[in-house]
Amino acid sequence: PAQNKHDIAAIAKLFDMRADFVHAHPYGSGHINDTYCAYYDQAGQRIRYIHQRLSTEAFKKPIELMENVQRVTEHALNELLKSGDKEARRRTLTCIPSVEGTPHAIDADGNCWRTYPFIERARTYDTIESEAQAMEAARAFGEFQKLTATLPGKPLHETIPGFHNTKQRFQHLEDAIAADTHGRAAEVQKEIEWFMARKDEASIVVDLLESGELPLRVTHNDTKLNNVMLDDVTGEGVCVIDLDTTMPGSAIYDFGDMVRTATSPVAEDEEDTSKITMRMFMFEALVKGYLSSAKEFLTDKEVSLLAFSGKLLTMECGSRFLTDYLKGDVYFKVHKDRHNLIRTRSQMALAESIEAQMSEMEALVAKYR
Template sequence: MLEMIKNEIVNAFLFDGDFIYAEPFGCGHINATYAVYFRRETKPPVRYILQAVNTTIFTDPQGLIENIQGVTSHLRKKILEQGGDPQRETLTLIPTRDGKLLYEDSEGRFWRSYHFIENATCHQSVDRPVLFTNAAKAFGHFQKLLADYPADTLHETIAGFHNTVDRYALFEKAVAEDKAGRAALVEKEIQFFLDRKADGTVVVDAIAKGQLPLRVTHNDTKLNNIMMDNETDEGICVIDLDTVMPGSVLYDFGDSIRFGASTADEDEQDLSLVSMDLELFEAYTAGFLSEAGSSLTAEEIRLLPFSAKLLTLECGMRFLTDYLNGDTYFRIHREHHNLDRCRTQMKLVADMEHKMEDMHKIVEKYV
């Protein structure tokens, strides 16, 4: 349970009405999220989202909020042009009384507020396949509306987030240092990633050479970062824009497949249960391309199947790097947890390599 919200914070924002109460809200793991409720004289009560930004992860809250303001303003304009409802289809920041978008409280925490999107739900898991397709459509739509956004003006809120060349360098450093004395235990795993080192340069180099466009990427394309309409299940609004950064559309697509199309949990110990489900791949691809397809380049489309493998490779290598470093980054709940996680990702990579041709056929079906 989180602490009480101080009046200082509630009073800082341009909320409508008299403050009634605040309660912790949602299932986010990164920020501290509250719903704050207000009574109004002639109108029904209203609630807002109030969030304390996690500054351990996001060390530049000002850059982060500028990214969000830039992207949501652009989305608002597009949504209005298309006759949509911007208060429902994108996040709307509530400013502070002195016209800022962040409030620094007396303890040095940074707060922001959003208009509350009502009659919509953030689902925690794909309990019905339609949710996965609808998530794909929502992220595809987000990508389409932002296709003409100047991505190079965005701040990199986490430096080098998907720079697989740098990730390889960190991995090789961890192998060489062998801080936790575990390298000898995982020779096979180490070799698996070394064998695929060339894959790590593909997207990074193509962006540098201008062969792949720099785009707005979301970088946390989980199901629970989409608000879905309570009646229709349609994905109406992409939320959680903290990790919005310049990058490749392949990062978002690949990562969505990595965790969304897997048949098992990320830390499953029985590897016979782990595979990439082609039906789920197809469900996501169909939804994503139905929205974003026309704004992607031929090279981006060609690399979609590869991106699923690349992002899985990156993730597995990060788990192994952390295992070699002595589990300092990812929280573990059992011994060798990071190694188990690494092995599920390796299994997925190998499975994707087998299914690469099928994945290409599926992509071709929907372009």
């Protein structure tokens, strides 16, 4: 087993655990934070907790981030308890407070930590194995949006400003083309033209949010399958995790990113674009799952954009890869030559596959509406 990079016994002392620390080990396959599973003894019983060190590279304002997480999880738990759900404590993350009563704790080295009860008898999957999993994940994300739709008080902190501002993302692409700091623009003229031909579409959702025709909601913003715990026995989507990017946004973004990440049969950096296709049966599973929990609160306008959302988020992601390629690979880690260009082309291929199937996708949304 991997060694602990941090002294977790010391971290345990920073939180109001009301149990005795036994041991801990690194856990899970997350790429952003350092996650540990820790065993505690509570009156003779072994119980597990998750301790996580927040990535300071990824999150510049960890305390604001944890304020968001605390508000969202506390509200979700209240709503679940109110509805009489017997499994309420498994259906949402909850923050164990620090000894100072805050949802985070700062260690001797200045690292920011948080602690969650371990969600037992459920696990995450790094790749989607079936339509049933896609459906359950989509249902769980819809459930999360439903629970947070009633969050009272001021809006959440925008922890990553402009995260899904597709209009701004396209502007950044145009800036990178104009600057052409690495002399790569000439080689990617075809790709540049592809994105510029879709510039108007990129601003649709941003404009509708601005005009108030689409509501601003609490959104998750990282709606991958491995951010949902599925029950070990029933396969049911139990709990949405990884709330680091939860902030104000459009429901369209969360659904669109599910379409982008769940409907293609190959990895995001597949070089053989002939293998990349939007699989309709996976889209159907997502629509079915998502609408089963979300249709009661979604507006007609939101529902009308669900099919388009997959294309939008795929274009957005592709434009970010191309921008990074032009800037000399400064944001996304690259593992081979032209990696960001390969990723750009794979997103373009997926977006084209969605374009080609748009009317069938619209029909499916109408079927489950």
